[in-house]
Amino acid sequence: MERVRNIVILTGAGVSAESGIDTFRSAGGLWEQHRVEDVATPEGFARDPELVLRFYDMRREAIQQKRPNPAHDALARLDATWDGELLLVTQNVDDLHERAGAANVLHMHGEHLNAWCTACDVRSAWTGPLINRPPCPECGESALRPDVVWFGEMPYQMERIYAALAECDLFVSIGTSGAVYPAAGFVREAKANGARTLELNLEPSQGSRWFDETRLGPASELVPVWVDEVLGE
Numbered sequence: 001m002e003r004v005r006n007i008v009i010l011t012g013a014g015v016s017a018e019s020g021i022d023t024f025r026s027a028g029g030l031w032e033q034h035r036v037e038d039v040a041t042p043e044g045f046a047r048d049p050e051l052v053l054r055f056y057d058m059r060r061e062a063i064q065q066k067r068p069n070p071a072h073d074a075l076a077r078l079d080a081t082w083d084g085e086l087l088l089v090t091q092n093v094d095d096l097h098e099r100a101g102a103a104n105v106l107h108m109h110g111e112h113l114n115a116w117c118t119a120c121d122v123r124s125a126w127t128g129p130l131i132n133r134p135p136c137p138e139c140g141e142s143a144l145r146p147d148v149v150w151f152g153e154m155p156y157q158m159e160r161i162y163a164a165l166a167e168c169d170l171f172v173s174i175g176t177s178g179a180v181y182p183a184a185g186f187v188r189e190a191k192a193n194g195a196r197t198l199e200l201n202l203e204p205s206q207g208s209r210w211f212d213e214t215r216l217g218p219a220s221e222l223v224p225v226w227v228d229e230v231l232g233e
Contacts, residue, residue: 187207
């Protein structure tokens with residue numbers, strides 16, 4: 001760790017699962033009893049917007065009742081005390097990293113507590129429902145949708161992510177399946193630029209073979225121990 005200055009951390013559903021937030025997809029291709037194609041694609045939204053808006057309204061309400069767990073707390077502590085560069089890239093669309101106190105968070109798949117106006121392209125903080133088609137706070141049009149990246153859409157701020165991966169000395173993946181691209185390719189991108197790589201996961205991911213080290217167990221147990229090691233505590 002004495003040679004590590006820049007760290008990029010990728011977090012996935014396994015970090016928030018211990019706070020009671022369901023992982024994205026089951027083995028049967030369902031998400032909370034819905035076909036992913038029906039609730040997580042632009043085509044599904046065009047076909048049945050009420051189903052999609054109702055689905056995300058329920059999730060938006062639910063996550064506001066959840067709380068950060070020790071993994072979120074430990075990463076926030078690392079973010080606050082690390083004296084090098086640190087970027088926390090998350091595939092999660094909840095706000096638990098921020099509520100734990102992390103500041104350097106990039107939501108590559110969007111945020112549940114935002115609404116995106118497709119009329120004026122402005123994203124606004126949003127905690128209430130969208131099913132009643134409220135007007136956009138910026139332009140007044142009723143064109144709001146969940147600010148969540150669906151299948152077939154480009155994740156956010158990819159240039160910034162790849163720039164950070166090119167400069168990092170250590171890449172850490174926590175609670176990810178290693179199955180969803182482009183995030184699943186980050187480990188190889190980091191290795192190609194000379195970074196050390198570490199995986200903290202409940203079970204080996206689909207990309208485990210690319211990591212220099214894999215530690216298995218619940219994120220709420222592994223992450224605090226690893227952060228203590230990094231900070232020499």
